Amino acid sequence: MSDRVVIDGAEGEGGGQIVRSSLTLSLVTGRPISLRNIRARRNNPGLQRQHLAAVKAAAAIGDADVRGADVGSSSLDFTPRVVRGGDHTFEIGTAGSTTLVAQTVIPALLTAPEPSTLRIEGGTHNPLAPPFEFLDACYLPLLRRLGPRVSAKLVKHGFFPRGGGRIEVRIDPTEELRPFDLLERGAPRTSEVKAIVAGLPRHIADREVRTVCEELGWPPLSALVEEARAPSKGNVVWARLDFENLSELCVAFGRLGVPTEEVAREVVAQVLRYQSHSAPVGEHLADQILLPLGLAVWRNGRQSGDDQAKATATFRTGPLSDHTRTHIELLRSFLEIAIQVEGDHTGEEIAIRIG
DSSP: OOOOEEETSTTOOOOOHHHHHHHHHHHHOOOOOOEESTTTSSSSSSOOOHHHHHHHHHHHHHHHHHEEEEOOOOOEEEEEEOOOOEEEEEOOOSBBBBBHHHHHHHHHHHHOOEEEEEEEESSBTTTSOOHHHIIIIOOOOOOOOSSSSSEOOOOOOBBBTOOOOEEEEEEOOOOOOOOOOOOOOSSSSEEEEEEEEEESSSHHHHHHHHHHHHHOOOOOGEEEEEEEEEEEEEEEEEEEEEESSSEEEEEEEOOOTTTTHHHHHHHHHHHHHHHHOSSBBBHHHHHHHHHHHHHHHHHHHHHOOOOGGGEEEEEEEOOHHHHHHHHHHHHHHOOOOOOEEEEETSSSSSEEEEE
């Protein structure tokens, strides 16, 4: 494929995800893209610094020609040449999410001709993005099921507004991606709750983990507290549920003026919502795993050349977010693959079949 794809950035959820996913798909397929009306409905429309970090990262690994990569730009033309592995360092310069930059380029590096090491500096715990622990515990294990070896390390915490954190990701690629189904959680294994404070009193984290454990009926031994060092003050608390086939992380961030116990109860509410149905893939993970699974199905179809041999991937999740619906439409149009969405009579459990 070499024909340019024109994408309206105001469609669907209309945010930065369209930019990042379009860059990923361009890298993997080799198709140039033209993004228009970028984030047009947002209060601060156009590309912001955190989006530019993803653009620059994608350009670096794809040796791409880029036009419109400026703060506030509403249009972007991106023409990749060839994806290169190796060592890459990317500095966001703000508390923009390191994990979102990583997720922009990791799928393209899963089948690169050589291994890669990514060092990304910025925000590691950003309220508007998956924290590092979600990347490490929920997202990367599913990527490893596709075939490549991928691991990540948190080097330094970074909270809003200064960031200053750092993560490192190692990718040992594979020539073939293996699509898979994810229909059941499998047997429950362990559960834990953890709170981190940076530059704030420890009792905040102590109260958060105590509240989560008490309201969920979890033993105190499952609670962990960490006092981190970071350029900005910060607080995050999460509950992790490990199953045979995957892990789910329910996360909340402390904010000025919000009582500590209320932050903890946000985590409790997420856990109870996840436990209210049996679908394995949570709301945020559904959005994030769609693209790698779609790429695996697409590559498998191109490599097999036989309609009867083409693989599919199916997973079960809860009600779809606007992000996920936008992702589905983008994958359908960009990769020209079938994606079927089927729900039960309650609308609480959804099956997504790719291919």
